[in-house]
Amino acid sequence: MDYTKQIQEIASKLFAENKIDYFVGCKQNGFDDNQVPFLITDPQDIPKLVFNDKSVFNLTNYLKADHTRRKRVGLVVKGCDSRSLNLLLTESQLKRENVYAIGICCEGVVNEKGEKAQNCIECVMPDAVVFDELLGTPKGRKDYIANVDLKELTEKPLVERADYFSKVFENCIRCNACRHSCPLCYCAKCCIDQETSTLYNGSNTTSSAMHALMTWSLHLAGRCVDCRNCEKACPSHLPLHLLHKQNEKVIFENFQQHLAGMEKDDRGAFYKYSLTDPDDFIL
Amino acid sequence: MEAEVKTTQGAIVSVENPEITAPADWQPVIIGILCNWCSYAGSDLTGTSRIQYPPNIRIIRVPCSSRVDPWFIIKSLQATADGVLISGCHPGDCHYISGNYYARRRFLVTKKLLNFVGYHENRVQFSWVSAAEGPKFAKVVAKVTEDIKKLGPLHRYKKENF
Numbered sequence: 001m002d003y004t005k006q007i008q009e010i011a012s013k014l015f016a017e018n019k020i021d022y023f024v025g026c027k028q029n030g031f032d033d034n035q036v037p038f039l040i041t042d043p044q045d046i047p048k049l050v051f052n053d054k055s056v057f058n059l060t061n062y063l064k065a066d067h068t069r070r071k072r073v074g075l076v077v078k079g080c081d082s083r084s085l086n087l088l089l090t091e092s093q094l095k096r097e098n099v100y101a102i103g104i105c106c107e108g109v110v111n112e113k114g115e116k117a118q119n120c121i122e123c124v125m126p127d128a129v130v131f132d133e134l135l136g137t138p139k140g141r142k143d144y145i146a147n148v149d150l151k152e153l154t155e156k157p158l159v160e161r162a163d164y165f166s167k168v169f170e171n172c173i174r175c176n177a178c179r180h181s182c183p184l185c186y187c188a189k190c191c192i193d194q195e196t197s198t199l200y201n202g203s204n205t206t207s208s209a210m211h212a213l214m215t216w217s218l219h220l221a222g223r224c225v226d227c228r229n230c231e232k233a234c235p236s237h238l239p240l241h242l243l244h245k246q247n248e249k250v251i252f253e254n255f256q257q258h259l260a261g262m263e264k265d266d267r268g269a270f271y272k273y274s275l276t277d278p279d280d281f282i283l
Numbered sequence: 284m285e286a287e288v289k290t291t292q293g294a295i296v297s298v299e300n301p302e303i304t305a306p307a308d309w310q311p312v313i314i315g316i317l318c319n320w321c322s323y324a325g326s327d328l329t330g331t332s333r334i335q336y337p338p339n340i341r342i343i344r345v346p347c348s349s350r351v352d353p354w355f356i357i358k359s360l361q362a363t364a365d366g367v368l369i370s371g372c373h374p375g376d377c378h379y380i381s382g383n384y385y386a387r388r389r390f391l392v393t394k395k396l397l398n399f400v401g402y403h404e405n406r407v408q409f410s411w412v413s414a415a416e417g418p419k420f421a422k423v424v425a426k427v428t429e430d431i432k433k434l435g436p437l438h439r440y441k442k443e444n445f
Contacts, residue, residue, distance in 0.1 A: 163401075165401050211358070218392065246395065247396060282387070283411075
């Protein structure tokens, strides 16, 4: 998967026609093989743009910043990124005419070991769903596969599972990089940061980390698109996808196979209801 | 002098942390979050009808069951509660037409997530109680209290313990 040349051509065309103010892409980080997100305002920087299977970032995260929100922005979106773009458009965070999206028919990106990433193996929609221009040949929607790590954990007894989570989430340093890297966390004031909340604020304990992350994942339930930007940003390498995948699985199994951001004007599983939703757990 | 031997006979063991035990007469703290229009009126009826129910429940009144952010449940469990009971109107009876349908979706996901990270599934329970169901409210509270007494004290992820 290498779309570097096509993307450079499209970007220079967009700047020449004065269709965009910014372009968001990826460039080499300068000291190893990996890449960093790259915001272009000057067409001179276009030759630095790259896009291949190491372009792991969900670039829609850079649309929600104050200086890009009301400007015309061009960007590259993979399948998962376009789903989060879809949600941002539906939730009125962006105007469609301000975004020029170059859709990619993604073949999967690699993880830090150089293997195909787990979320790409389990990907349901490799092709972009929102785009102005599509590169590559569409492969269509795939079947939903339950996450491997999730399967292993749910088979364990309750005490072992609790031990696992208290051990792993002990490493959280409460830097909130997961929240800042999430394209769908755009609230100006996050409920986790409430100044009156003595439970979360300033305390760096397993308890507060666990509860803050659970609250965060429940606020993203039915909206998370499994791009794993949060995991890439986490300095402690926490398995944050477990919480999101658990919610996604419950929602998929119980609420008419709902998956976030697949359709236009779909605000997520918690913004609608069905009379036949399961209620056997209610007394 | 012999060291004091702690008797474990009849003690209640915490389900999530088997090392933690409580004496046999231990009483759980349960937070009850009730909807203003049905369950709160229902609990009022229980009181005015002089029906007895366990005093372990501490009631919080909310406008609707869909007012309950999953955060309320998480926060209760982190602070003092050993269990949480959330009650609202029956499906179709919501004062705000559809609030409890939205709430039902959220509750299922919250319950499953809490169970996934290591809370017993009976720690958080939900019920539909209407304003006319005083006896039902007493039964629900009795059942939830009994369930949580069996589970033992909640130690995992408590604020003071970690």
